[in-house]
Amino acid sequence: MRVNRLLGILIFVASILLAWGWMEYDGFVNKSLNLPEEGVNYILHPGMTVRSLAEDLQQRGMLEKPILLRFIARWQGQASKLKAGEYYLPAGTTPPKLLEILSSSQVVQYALTIIEGWTFDQLMAAIRRDPVLEHSLKEVTNDQVMQHLGLDDLHPEGRFYPDTYHFPRGTTDAAFLKRAYKRMESVLEQAWQQRKKQLPLKSPYEALILASIIERETGIPEERGKIAGVFIRRLKRGMLLQTDPTVIYGMGESYNGNIRKRDLTRDTPYNTYLHKGLTPTPIAMPSGAAIRAALNPEEGNSLYFVATGDGGHYFSSTLEEHNKAVRKYQLKR
Template identity: 55%
Template sequence: MRKSFLFSLVFLGFSMGLLVLWVKFEYDRFYHTPLKVGQEGLHLVVPSGATVRSVATELHQREALEYPLYLVLLARWQGVARDIKAGEYDVQPATTPPQFLRQIVAGKVKQYSLTLVEGWTFSQVMKAVQNSPHLRQTLGEIPVSEIMKRLGYPQEHPEGRFFPDTYFFPRGTTDVDFLQRAYQLMAEHLAREWGDRTPGLPYQNSYEALILASIVERETALPEELSLVAGVFTRRLQKGMRLQTDPTVIYGLGERFDGDLRRRDLREDTPYNTYTRSGLPPTPICMPSLGALKAALRPAGGEALYFVARGDGSHYFSATFEEHRAAVQTYQLDRN
């Protein structure tokens, strides 16, 4: 009887040992084996209020996770079971359960992107924002002044105030939050470049530098010419000469501009016509790039006061009107 009892205890102990070894083996396999998400990965939406158990169950139902209980136990053991974040997640191939758990605890949600292009007007910015299917639209068709009020800048004109860049954001980000990011980034760049500006520039404040940077942005597409163009405009301002730049006239025409700038357009007096008015226009005419900001605040030296398009994207720079008139004849009149 006693031998039978001892045998039963030994057998039970042996069985428990085998069970523990099996559980440990399976847990180790679970811990190190990537989720079965295929080569394309897996798109997972974790709704607000979801638990680790519900997430594990969904993964199991989608045949990505063999033992959902293990994921729950891992989260509890690490003390993060209540720390998962709602949102959209892209689970990449080779992601292991611990890596996935860190992803949803850290809230590393799927990111979408929207690019604001240098040289765009605020109207183009808003069109891109409104056409983004991943931003939550809250502004609708309200007036421009109301948009700036919603952003917290009720007295400011929006043109040129948003930095051209590619922005990444999770689905559901509001249009207001997106625009505030772009506004803040432009403000930061402008403040930094203003603090590092060349002494003696013809600007009373950083906003005037922003205005000129926007004109420089629209005058040339060549990065190596930005500071040269800025140099021409700053010297003209210092000498009291009118800027006489076509992009400002075009901006002042607004929707009336049909792609063909006529002589009568250059004579029509608007606040943005730098042929009829001295100094800078009242606002920027587009979003300047960082390169244009740097150029406006650290323009190239020299004596050039004029430039004319060569027809290949570059410009010819002249110090005198006679030289400029000859360049116009060579690169525009004779070519036409």
């Protein structure tokens, strides 16, 4: 009788403890973390365990009862599945949802855009300003960057494809550049395979050079093919390209926004008023559209063009017509 009574008491106490434990568990898994309305980015550092995660969240005031988070993670088999990275935790995130997020690999992505027509110096300035990229090239001069990328023999100008690139925290500037380089190589090779026949271009690199000049010459995308046609015809005839952006590039830091007559006669390797053919290297990073235009120029007879002042150009087939256009659109200005 006494044994039955004691057993009944133990069962009663166990039931109360079980009910209390269930209420604690149920309240914990359904209660949101203490997060701001806009949510928060949380960095799970390499080597962090569920224990260190729970303790860190408790210290930040985001989580109560860290021992329960450890229990849930081990019970659900997620303790070994957590992946280092930066994650966005929206308001309303519960402990189970937290573990799901931190084991999903859906890390926060940041973006950096390489602008069409940028020079390599402009690209490196943007990379060095970026607050998220890890700066492994901080002490490296622009002239040394390609060496650090394992591309010792290549000139950097024009080698990186203009686009918006997304990346997680922890990405190095070198990794970012390698990605843009490989993208340019892929786009250039594909365009080269689809080029028109009998172009005066001996290699994909020459196409890249011409595309960079086209990119800097026009502000209207629809004109790329026409401008490419002019340059291709001039190259075939052995005519000087006579394009201002190449002169500007050759002037370097001395360019202050104006080109004077003495600049057009200044002998640099990039002065296409003095030297026939293409420039030694690209003068900017061309878009895919400029590359495709260089390799698939529009047919026509025009050999000249002049800026009309509205972003576009007037195209001429003869020098006489071109000179009239210059007087109309340039000298009056």
